[in-house]
Amino acid sequence: MIPPCDMLVFGGTGDLALHKLLPALYHLHRDGRLPKDMRILALARKSLSRAAYQALAERHCRAQVARADFDADTWQRFAERLDYLAMDAGQSADYGRLARHLGQSCQRGRIYYMATAPDLFEDIAASLGTAGLVTEDSRIVLEKPIGHSLASAQAINAAIGAAFAEPQIFRIDHYLGKETVQNLMALRFANALFEPVWRAGHIDHVQISVCETLGVENRGAYYDRAGAMRDMVQNHLLQLLCLVAMEAPVRFDAEAVRNEKVKILEALKPIQGLDVRDKTVRGQYGAGRIGGHDVPAYYFEKNVDNDSDTETFVALQAEIDNWRWAGVPFYLRTGKRLAKKTSEIVIQFKPVPHHLFKGDEANRLLIRLQPEERISLQLMAKTPGKGMHLEPVELDLNLAQAFQQRRWDAYERLLLDVIEGDSTLFMRRDEVEAAWQWIDPILQGWQQHYQSPRSYPAGSSGPEQAHSLLELGGREWLG
Numbered sequence: 178m179i180p181p182c183d184m185l186v187f188g189g190t191g192d193l194a195l196h197k198l199l200p201a202l203y204h205l206h207r208d209g210r211l212p213k214d215m216r217i218l219a220l221a222r223k224s225l226s227r228a229a230y231q232a233l234a235e236r237h238c239r240a241q242v243a244r245a246d247f248d249a250d251t252w253q254r255f256a257e258r259l260d261y262l263a264m265d266a267g268q269s270a271d272y273g274r275l276a277r278h279l280g281q282s283c284q285r286g287r288i289y290y291m292a293t294a295p296d297l298f299e300d301i302a303a304s305l306g307t308a309g310l311v312t313e314d315s316r317i318v319l320e321k322p323i324g325h326s327l328a329s330a331q332a333i334n335a336a337i338g339a340a341f342a343e344p345q346i347f348r349i350d351h352y353l354g355k356e357t358v359q360n361l362m363a364l365r366f367a368n369a370l371f372e373p374v375w376r377a378g379h380i381d382h383v384q385i386s387v388c389e390t391l392g393v394e395n396r397g398a399y400y401d402r403a404g405a406m407r408d409m410v411q412n413h414l415l416q417l418l419c420l421v422a423m424e425a426p427v428r429f430d431a432e433a434v435r436n437e438k439v440k441i442l443e444a445l446k447p448i449q450g451l452d453v454r455d456k457t458v459r460g461q462y463g464a465g466r467i468g469g470h471d472v473p474a475y476y477f478e479k480n481v482d483n484d485s486d487t488e489t490f491v492a493l494q495a496e497i498d499n500w501r502w503a504g505v506p507f508y509l510r511t512g513k514r515l516a517k518k519t520s521e522i523v524i525q526f527k528p529v530p531h532h533l534f535k536g537d538e539a540n541r542l543l544i545r546l547q548p549e550e551r552i553s554l555q556l557m558a559k560t561p562g563k564g565m566h567l568e569p570v571e572l573d574l575n576l577a578q579a580f581q582q583r584r585w586d587a588y589e590r591l592l593l594d595v596i597e598g599d600s601t602l603f604m605r606r607d608e609v610e611a612a613w614q615w616i617d618p619i620l621q622g623w624q625q626h627y628q629s630p631r632s633y634p635a636g637s638s639g640p641e642q643a644h645s646l647l648e649l650g651g652r653e654w655l656g
């Protein structure tokens with residue numbers, strides 16, 4: 178039985194709240210997983226009545242939720258949970274009004290979801306504390322990226338830590354809520370098969386790619402200050418790298434899992450100074466075509482500076498200085514406006530030590546997160562008939578087919594974890610800071626030695642230099 182609680186969404190009219198959080202909460206409500214009388218209070222500066230907010234939420238949920246899952250009765254009951262209060266979260270004076278609005282529910286557990294820009298996080302936490310709105314039963318959820326550098330992340334973490342204890346803080350990275358990402362842990366730690374070969378002696382290299390066809394949409398103002406490194410690499414891609422590389426935790430609980438992830442982040446070999454020219458590639462999309470439509474160059478997107486040198490693409494070669502991974506390159510790649518949307522991890526094994534057959538290829542394990550959830554192992558097999566002709570075949574596990582039930586969106590899983598108080602799939606303070614510790618020198622190196630991103634046409638596979646990064650080691654991007 179989950180104790181009663183309410184959720185307050187700072188930034189309740191924003192893109193994240195309307196496109197991700199509300200549809201996820203609707204699904205949880207529909208499945209009967211929300212605490213019975215949980216209220217959801219959206220907060221933003223815009224003046225809106227409760228009814229107007231409910232209508233706004235309905236419009237977005239209808240668009241996001243599959244038609245078969247949306248029905249008027251369920252919506253009506255969900256909408257009764259929704260409330261709205263206009264306030265400026267940066268003004269401490271507004272928190273008295275918030276406390277009065279909450280009234281009796283001040284006695285209940287509360288989840289504060291920070292769906293605003295990170296520069297408001299410190300003020301919000303301090304004002305909640307001063308207004309007496311933080312109790313033992315309170316939790317706070319922070320969206321990524323936390324800060325824009327190590328120093329700013331430390332300042333945010335310190336300010337949040339002054340009002341909330343670490344177990345009350347949930348730093349969300351929605352990639353950790355994706356089913357296949359969790360399946361990566363199941364694959365590694367529930368199957369004895371892989372452990373003996375999951376190391377430098379048997380693995381040639383690892384590739385982690387998150388490629389998007391979308392541009393910056395209506396998030397130009399945020400994105401132009403962040404760029405792909407802060408938006409994607411510092412969090413999602415490094416989290417995936419941690420899950421591939423970490424040692425088996427002693428238990429599947431928050432502390433044990435996060436202890437192992439931190440060790441990996443701390444073992445990342447620094448990339449600094451002129452290294453950035455050999456080990457990283459920054460790109461920015463120019464005009465091009467995606468899905469049969471012309472799309473503009475990044476610097477013509479709404480709210481983006483016309484002279485912007487913000488990167489919309491990053492490729493880099495990381496190395497982990499520890500016993501298991503010494504000498505194994507981890508190639509990371511992410512970008513917007515690329516030819517196709519795919520998120521995947523490829524583990525490329527080394528070739529057999531002695532070649533008996535012509536044309537044999539090394540084994541490869543593919544873990545695909547998007548568009549379909551799939552794990553597939555490429556093995557060599559003999560083609561039927563005379564002679565020993567080999568071809569790669571796939572041992573394929575299509576997770577959607579294997580488990581024929583509705584796939585949960587990452588935010589559903591993670592919001593439920595917050596409600597239930599399970600922080601295993603959330604980032605701890607030291608994890609976030611260790612990630613920035615590695616990212617900061619790259620950003621500084623870029624400022625000094627790599628100011629201008631390489632241009633790539635929208636709809637392509639990114640800048641040429643991203644291919645050269647692998648070709649130098651006799652490799653290529655797979656997929």
Ligand SMILES: NC(=O)C1=CN([C@@H]2O[C@H](COP(=O)(O)OP(=O)(O)OC[C@H]3O[C@@H](n4cnc5c(N)ncnc54)[C@H](OP(=O)(O)O)[C@@H]3O)[C@@H](O)[C@H]2O)C=CC1
Pocket residue numbers: 187188189190191192193194220221222223264265266267291292293294295297320321322396399
């Ligand atoms: N959008 C996405 O897909 C993702 C977003 N994130 C993160 O989530 C956070 C929110 O992003 P996103 O939804 O895209 O941003 P938006 O710009 O779309 O939304 C920002 C929200 O904050 C509100 N807001 C801004 N200033 C204040 C203020 N002073 N007081 C109260 N409310 C305020 C805005 O409403 P108003 O102007 O009316 O006050 C709006 O509701 C960011 O930290 C982002 O990095 C993370 C992953 C994905």
Ligand SMILES: O=C1O[C@H](COP(=O)(O)O)[C@@H](O)[C@H](O)[C@H]1O
Pocket residue numbers: 389391408409520547
């Ligand atoms: O956090 C973010 O993630 C999305 C990509 O998420 P996905 O689940 O669709 O792969 C990205 O578009 C956005 O820029 C970033 O802030």
